[in-house]
Amino acid sequence: MSDTRSIIEAPGALPQTAVVHDRPLLPSFDEASLARPATAAVTDLVIAAADGTELVHGVSASVRPGEALGIVGESGSGKTLTCRALLGILPAGLEVTGGTVEVDGVDLTDADERAWRRVRGTHIGAVFQDPASYLNPAIPVGAQLEETLRVTAGLPRRQARQRARELLDDLGIRRVDLVLRQRVAQLSGGMLQRVLIAMALAADPAVLIADEATTALDVTVQAELLELLSRLRRERDLALILVSHDLAVVAQVCERVQVFRDGRVVEAGATTRVLRAPAHAYTRELLSAHAAYGLERFLA
Ligand SMILES: Nc1ncnc2c1ncn2[C@@H]1O[C@H](COP(=O)(O)OP(=O)(O)OP(=O)(O)O)[C@@H](O)[C@H]1O
Incomplete structure (x- = not known):
């Protein structure tokens, strides 16, 4: 599903589960940023196992210089595999069987390991959970x-x-x-x-992927690191992809968000819109789960 096709228009009424408070959600969505060419993009990405089982079913996601894209969704929804496709490090036995992968102007869809080595680190970098490992x-x-x-x-x-x-x-x-x-x-x-x-x-690098990079850390340290990532992307015009199962994390940093479920993007759009007026039932489910833990605390 492409970015634009996957954006579902918001309904007029605000559902109960949306987090509402009197201050605007920050940062706001800068539509002008979409006019710039993508620094990293997967288009209609399909990832499958050797036996043909599809795990990611046609995902499109892109990020531009200085922009932060949030990717949220429950465990197993395809967030990490999508990022690994962007880094050319899919686990053994899995491969890209459809769609395209592009990083910093280079089409890497059919790239071999040598070509990936020229791009990884220099054009795209990543941090994951459990840095010690x-x-x-x-x-x-x-x-x-x-x-x-x-x-x-x-x-x-x-x-x-x-x-x-x-x-x-x-x-x-x-x-x-x-x-x-x-x-x-x-x-x-x-x-x-x-x-x-x-x-x-x-x-x-032009792109940084942070995949659950703050998940295991306590709230204060997590907030410091999110602030650091925000600063780095501003100062370096870095395209940031922030992956988290936690909507609150994404809300603090990203102006755009994509909601993954079962290897698909079920909703995408400006973070403010998605959080205030989720169009998809699954996003509403995610939000209500967060509301129980006080999502508004992180959003203000
Ligand atoms: N090496 C692998 N071999 C087979 N299936 C895999 C492999 N890695 C991931 N999968 C499957 O692909 C699907 C997507 O996994 P992925 O790791 O991308 O999910 P995720 O959204 O990042 O979840 P989490 O938050 O738990 O990391 C899941 O069903 C997972 O079980």
Whole structure:
């Protein structure tokens, strides 16, 4: 389903489950951004297993420079597979069997691993849940960040060291030199995720995917990281794709949202509209589940 075809017009009346409060939802949707060409896009994407079982059934999603797109939906709805298709890292046994994948002006639909390696890291980066599992526990995180800077951004050793400091400083980390010397076990989840964000941004990609990147963190640290992602996309004109099962997370950062269910986009549109006046019964279900946990707390 394409972006436009999947947008269902909002009904006039506001359903009970929509979160209503007297302040406007932020950020507002900038329609002008849609006039810019997409930085990353999947169009009519189909992902299937080797036995032909379809897991993603014709999803379209796109994001532009400086824009944040939220992807929400319950577990197993196809959010991660869609993002993995954009990164060229589908799990073994799964493949793109229909549609197109494009990143930063490059058509990667039929790309081999060599072509993907030229794009991953340099044009598109990603962070996921559980940052510790992406780092070597035996090596200081600074050395791992420097290695990424050498390999992905092609910096010589001395420059990589300097750039690692600058990157962490830019991500709001205090006592940068101390953090760079520490190992995984010595750092908090929020700090490790910052290090992973620094690695993902090492070669200044145009697109960043954050897939449940703040899920396991406590609310305060989560809010700090969401604020950081918002700032980075503003300052770097980064196209951000934020994946979460949590509507509140998406509401804090994204001006557009797509609701996934069973490998399809069931609703898409401006976050404000989707949250205030959900058109699809499933979105209303998601919202009522969140209302029970006080979604409005995060939206104000
Ligand atoms: N390696 C795999 N082999 C077979 N099926 C898979 C594989 N990975 C995912 N799936 C299936 O594909 C569907 C979509 O999975 P996906 O991981 O994209 O969901 P998701 O929305 O990201 O869920 P979650 O929030 O739990 O990560 C699910 O039915 C899942 O079971």
